[in-house]
Every structure is written in C-alpha cells, then in structure tokens.
Amino acid sequence: MQRRTLLALSLAAPFLGRAAQAQPATLPVVASFSILGDMVKQVGGALVAVRTIAGPDVDAHSFQPRPSDAEAVRQARLVVRNGLGFDSWLDRLIRSSGYGGPVATASQGVTPRSMEHGHDHGHSHSHGHGHSHAAGAQDPHAWQDLKNGQAYVRTIAAALSEADPANASTYAANAEAYLAKLVALDGWVKAEVESVPQARRAVVTSHDAFGYFGAAYGVEFLAPQGISTDSEPSAAQVARLIRLLKQRNITAVFLENMANPATLRRLADEAGVTVKGRLYADALSAADGPAATYEAMFRHNVGLLVPAMKG
Numbered sequence: 001m002q003r004r005t006l007l008a009l010s011l012a013a014p015f016l017g018r019a020a021q022a023q024p025a026t027l028p029v030v031a032s033f034s035i036l037g038d039m040v041k042q043v044g045g046a047l048v049a050v051r052t053i054a055g056p057d058v059d060a061h062s063f064q065p066r067p068s069d070a071e072a073v074r075q076a077r078l079v080v081r082n083g084l085g086f087d088s089w090l091d092r093l094i095r096s097s098g099y100g101g102p103v104a105t106a107s108q109g110v111t112p113r114s115m116e117h118g119h120d121h122g123h124s125h126s127h128g129h130g131h132s133h134a135a136g137a138q139d140p141h142a143w144q145d146l147k148n149g150q151a152y153v154r155t156i157a158a159a160l161s162e163a164d165p166a167n168a169s170t171y172a173a174n175a176e177a178y179l180a181k182l183v184a185l186d187g188w189v190k191a192e193v194e195s196v197p198q199a200r201r202a203v204v205t206s207h208d209a210f211g212y213f214g215a216a217y218g219v220e221f222l223a224p225q226g227i228s229t230d231s232e233p234s235a236a237q238v239a240r241l242i243r244l245l246k247q248r249n250i251t252a253v254f255l256e257n258m259a260n261p262a263t264l265r266r267l268a269d270e271a272g273v274t275v276k277g278r279l280y281a282d283a284l285s286a287a288d289g290p291a292a293t294y295e296a297m298f299r300h301n302v303g304l305l306v307p308a309m310k311g
C-alpha cells in the first residue's frame, strides 16, 4: 500500500510541481503510440503532459504493456487510441488500470480500408491483427494519409476541449494552426509523387503499412508481410514478390523502423536490388532522429521514396 501511494505521488509529481508554481495544472493525457503522442502535443502544447505508451521505434502491433503503463493510464484525464484494431491491447490496459475517464478514438470518422479492397499481393488475410481481427482485416494505418491525419487532429482537439473546457479556445487555435501545416504538407506530398513517372510509382516495404498512403497519393506498395507484423511471410510469398520485383524492374525497396529487417534484406539480395533506407511506418523516431514528429515522418519518407522510385 505504502509503495503504491509513493508511486502514485511520483507519477503525479510533474503536475503537482507546476501547480505549486501557481501555474495552471497540465492535463495528463495518455496516447497509445508515438504518432498520436505527437499529435496530442501539437494540439495541447504547454497545457498537456503527454505519456506515450508504445514509444519511438516500438512496434505497437505486438506491444506488451508494463505495470507502469497501467499506472499512467490510471492517472490520466484523457486516453487517446488509434482504434481499427491497431492498439487493442490498450483496452485491456484501461480495464486493468481501473481508469474510468474519457477515451478518444483518433480514427473515428475516417473510412477504413480493408484488405479485400486493397492490394492483395498474395499474402493471406490471416495476417490480420492477431485473433480478434483476423477475419475482418481492417487496415489500421489510417494516419499514413494526411487527410486522415487531419481528422485525427480534429478528434483529438475536441477530446482535449471536452476534458479541459477552460482551455478549449487554446486547443482550437492550436489545432487550426497545426491543420494548416498538414494541409500544406499534403499538397507537397502530392506534388512530389506526381514528379515520378506513373509506371515507376511502386515500392516494396516490410509490411502492409502504406495502404492509405498508396491510395491517397497514387503509389503501389508491395509487402511480404501483411497489415500486422505478428507473423512471418511464407517462402512462397517471398519468392512470388521477388519474381514481381524482377518482372517490373522495381528498385525502391525499404526497411521499416519498427519491423524485423531480415526478410526484406534477403528479398532485396535475391532480387538483386539494394535496400534504399528506412521508412517510418507505425512509429516515430527518437527525438534526435529523422522522423521525430508526424510531419517530419512524411518529409523523411517522401524524401526517400521519390528518388528511389525514379531509380
């Protein structure tokens, strides 16, 4: 009991500390993974203290929460998740923590892609999200389309305003400024991709994280692994993809920051192409890395993708 009280106090200390300086207390917010954590920071600014559960370079698909994560959720006044089956471990964490506050689903209102509508490159749909989502196979990576990212930001701004109504006008102003940047970035990505000859707009990555990006910006993404990272592709799937690479002369082959690189390296070797770098798919980089924010992630990825597609 004593230890638990001390732990609670130590977690609450940053907020108590600011309150003691007669400043407005910051709103403790938990975000399930790093991209949402950045969005909450952009909208919340100095008014929020964000705790990101699955941090930089961490694979949120197969994430295993720690006891300290349950404590952080318990202390929160708002929890933000992606939804679409990406971070369903958070639901268990919320239940075990006893948290009873608001939970915002950032992807609410976006049109989900399913693998049936998408680019099935021969991997089986059973690569979906473990057990509960294997049949429906919704693609959770909606943030890879900046239009969806804008919807995420609006949902987050509304949730922050509801959790902290006294600062609603600041959240709204921060969100407007951030949305303007994302609109401009969306235009930049479109223009960059349009500079690539249409027949060259094809890329190989580790897992199917770029379906929304592909649909929004007109790039075909091929992957040996499905929309989750919890199963390895079969030898036949990899062999089929290697044949496709050779037939279509695809040279844009990329690793991802949170996925095991072994399959991709072997695939590139056998297809006789070099890996062109590391894309940020499901997690941001550390603060000193090339994709420390949602915006930086797009600039980094597009900065690698476009020259590689041009060949």
Ligand SMILES: [Zn+2]
Binding pocket: 061, 141, 207, 208, 209, 227, 228, 229, 281, 282
């Ligand atoms: Zn993923």
